[in-house]
Amino acid sequence: MALYHVGGWGAPYFFINRDGNMAVRPSGFNTTFTEEIDLMAVLQKIQEAGEMNTPLIIRFPEILKNRLEVLQTAFERAILLNGYRGSFQGVFPVKCNPDRYVVEDIVRFGRNFAFGLEAGSKPELLMTMACMCKASPDALLICNGYKDAEYVQLALIARQLGLNSVIVLEQEEELQIVLKMSQYLRVQPVIGVRAKLSTKHNGHWGETSGDKGKFGLSASEILSIVKTLKDVGMLDALQLLHFHIGSQIPSLSIVKEGVTEAAHIFCELSLLGAGMKYLDIGGGLGIDYDGSNSSASGMSIGYTVEEYAEQVVHAVDDACALKNVKAPTICCESGRGLVSHHSVLIFDAFSVSKPQHGGKELCRGEDVTDLLQSHDLPHQLSVLSEDLARLVNIGDLEGALACAKQLKLDCACSFKLGLVSLELRAIVDELYTSVSNLMCQESKKGNLRSLSKKAGLGMSDVINDQIVTYHTNLSIFKSVPDSWAIGQLFPIVPLHRLDEAPSVRAILCDLTCDSDGKISSFVSGNPLGKADSFLPLHKLEANRPYYLGMFLGGAYQEVLGSMHNLFGTTHVVHVLGKTGGSFQISLQLPGQTISDVLRAMLHDPLSMFEDIRSQFLDSFKAGRFGGNREATVALHILKCSFSSYTYLSHDQDHHYS
Ligand code: PLP
Numbered sequence: 285m286a287l288y289h290v291g292g293w294g295a296p297y298f299f300i301n302r303d304g305n306m307a308v309r310p311s312g313f314n315t316t317f318t319e320e321i322d323l324m325a326v327l328q329k330i331q332e333a334g335e336m337n338t339p340l341i342i343r344f345p346e347i348l349k350n351r352l353e354v355l356q357t358a359f360e361r362a363i364l365l366n367g368y369r370g371s372f373q374g375v376f377p378v379k380c381n382p383d384r385y386v387v388e389d390i391v392r393f394g395r396n397f398a399f400g401l402e403a404g405s406k407p408e409l410l411m412t413m414a415c416m417c418k419a420s421p422d423a424l425l426i427c428n429g430y431k432d433a434e435y436v437q438l439a440l441i442a443r444q445l446g447l448n449s450v451i452v453l454e455q456e457e458e459l460q461i462v463l464k465m466s467q468y469l470r471v472q473p474v475i476g477v478r479a480k481l482s483t484k485h486n487g488h489w490g491e492t493s494g495d496k497g498k499f500g501l502s503a504s505e506i507l508s509i510v511k512t513l514k515d516v517g518m519l520d521a522l523q524l525l526h527f528h529i530g531s532q533i534p535s536l537s538i539v540k541e542g543v544t545e546a547a548h549i550f551c552e553l554s555l556l557g558a559g560m561k562y563l564d565i566g567g568g569l570g571i572d573y574d575g576s577n578s579s580a581s582g583m584s585i586g587y588t589v590e591e592y593a594e595q596v597v598h599a600v601d602d603a604c605a606l607k608n609v610k611a612p613t614i615c616c617e618s619g620r621g622l623v624s625h626h627s628v629l630i631f632d633a634f635s636v637s638k639p640q641h642g643g644k645e646l647c648r649g650e651d652v653t654d655l656l657q658s659h660d661l662p663h664q665l666s667v668l669s670e671d672l673a674r675l676v677n678i679g680d681l682e683g684a685l686a687c688a689k690q691l692k693l694d695c696a697c698s699f700k701l702g703l704v705s706l707e708l709r710a711i712v713d714e715l716y717t718s719v720s721n722l723m724c725q726e727s728k729k730g731n732l733r734s735l736s737k738k739a740g741l742g743m744s745d746v747i748n749d750q751i752v753t754y755h756t757n758l759s760i761f762k763s764v765p766d767s768w769a770i771g772q773l774f775p776i777v778p779l780h781r782l783d784e785a786p787s788v789r790a791i792l793c794d795l796t797c798d799s800d801g802k803i804s805s806f807v808s809g810n811p812l813g814k815a816d817s818f819l820p821l822h823k824l825e826a827n828r829p830y831y832l833g834m835f836l837g838g839a840y841q842e843v844l845g846s847m848h849n850l851f852g853t854t855h856v857v858h859v860l861g862k863t864g865g866s867f868q869i870s871l872q873l874p875g876q877t878i879s880d881v882l883r884a885m886l887h888d889p890l891s892m893f894e895d896i897r898s899q900f901l902d903s904f905k906a907g908r909f910g911g912n913r914e915a916t917v918a919l920h921i922l923k924c925s926f927s928s929y930t931y932l933s934h935d936q937d938h939h940y941s
Pocket residue numbers: 377380428528530531532566567568569617618619620621839
């Protein structure tokens with residue numbers, strides 16, 4: 285089914301299988317190992333174990349491994365094709381997903397090709413230092429971000445530990461700290477400079493670069509650093525040039541412009557006598573979130589990983605050939621491009637808001653008069669209702685819809701003046717829905733001309749009226765923060781029933797008490813980027829859970845998520861494929877409990893419980909509980925609640941045994 289455009293954004297990992305379920309090929313389509321994992325089967329196995337339920341994140345470490353290999357192979361191939369004399373060494377910026385198991389996996393999978401890590405703060409630096417003890421000794425440890433003496437000391441100690449750390453200067457003043465600390469610790473530093481390029485992209489993350497960008501050194505600041513290093517006889521310590529023009533670079537032309545500009549700075553530094561070895565092109569390799577494979581949509585990119593690598597290598601090669609400079613090792617700090625695919629957020633929709641007001645079937649004008657006959661209608665409403673009955677009878681549905689809308693508006697005004705009853709208002713609201721439903725049915729049968737703009741209505745009004753809200757067991761602020769913060773689009777698809785045509789148009793709202801806690805923009809597959817304002821879904825059925833997956837959220841979402849309404853981290857499960865389509869759950873990490881989130885806000889669950897218990901004893905003495913049994917149950921519920929999951933429980937009876 286092309287409906288959710290899975291073939292666009294999901295390839296080569298996600299697809300709809302023959303059972304109508306979402307499925308995963310963790311090693312991609314282009315491998316001989318063609319295992320398929322049914323996501324519903326994974327969920328069922330997790331649920332059967334009895335400890336975890338939705339919402340949860342399923343991670344596929346094999347996808348991570350594949351992404352790493354795809355990136356490495358793309359650069360190796362581009363190097364070969366261009367006859368490039370340098371090499372490639374990637375690093376993973378841990379800010380993108382600092383989870384211990386993600387970072388450890390990347391180090392393990394990348395060991396054979398000296399894949400390294402990038403840190404941008406002191407906690408990240410300590411974490412990367414520890415993880416890189418298991419990496420290849422040649423792997424780079426790129427130390428970015430603003431630095432104080434403590435940061436610089438740690439980066440220098442990393443060199444003493446035998447790690448290949450490079451201190452990348454973000455500000456000119458950092459050089460003095462590096463010189464002082466390296467003298468103090470008697471370590472020869474390896475230094476890089478972050479250049480502020482004039483190249484800029486105009487996507488959401490483009491503000492990182494350009495003359496007014498937050499980061500990096502201008503040409504004159506870089507030259508001043510060169511002069512200082514030369515004066516102290518340490519110019520050979522300057523070995524790396526870094527830049528980052530922003531995440532999710534939309535097109536290859538921007539990649540080419542940025543890399544060419546940086547490559548020329550690299551060459552100039554080399555010609556000035558610096559010991560230049562590495563050109564670090566930062567992150568920015570984009571993801572096709574909407575499956576349109578186009579730079580126009582803003583949620584996609586117009587290139588493949590292979591084309592990206594080809595463009596980078598070509599641009600560096602050209603600049604070095606022109607300036608007759610030795611080809612550097614190209615370093616790339618791709619984060620989003622590496623980790624987005626490997627994690628899937630799974631959540632359930634537990635109820636649906638009724639379409640605005642039920643809406644009875646309306647076949648003839650007399651149905652209108654029958655509905656209203658026992659009510660006293662103010663004159664204006666009475667005229668409108670007669671008009672409505674007449675228009676329905678002559679089959680002028682466009683006119684009927686305009687009239688029903690006016691009737692609804694006038695009725696609301698009369699209600700505010702105290703002229704109509706709540707009951708009459710409900711009937712009039714329902715009448716509008718009935719006409720809207722009728723329009724929708726007729727348009728599906730192709731029986732409508734386009735709706736007249738004169739009437740102030742269009743088909744989009746009718747479609748909007750049909751959109752319902754699915755309530756989901758999820759916090760958007762915790763699990764999909766970029767959807768709320770910057771309108772980022774993520775593919776969302778039911779995990780099952782995909783062999784059944786969806787019959788409902790829905791938006792999703794979450795558990796938080798916040799009107800922003802909703803998703804109302806969905807992948808449309810439109811190459812020009814217009815997102816859909818609803819998600820086609822299936823009708824919820826009694827006693828049959830309905831599961832949805834949000835895909836491509838492995839980058840930034842987990843770490844940016846906030847604790848709004850005190851919803852905590854979700855459970856995380858790691859799944860490995862086995863030959864023949866089976867799988868193995870290799871790791872289960874429970875999400876935060878209520879006690880955990882309370883503690884994070886500096887409450888003390890133990891003393892909280894004691895306070896509640898002493899209140900309980902007073903209440904018990906005052907006879908506020910039915911009897912001993914009720915009191916015991918209440919105390920037990922209070923106690924158990926502290927250790928339960930912060931999301932809705934699937935146990936409808938809530939028996940604490
Ligand atoms: N390197 C630096 C310095 C960054 O600031 C970022 C992200 O903002 C990255 C790498 C990762 O970028 P991306 O996730 O787009 O690959």
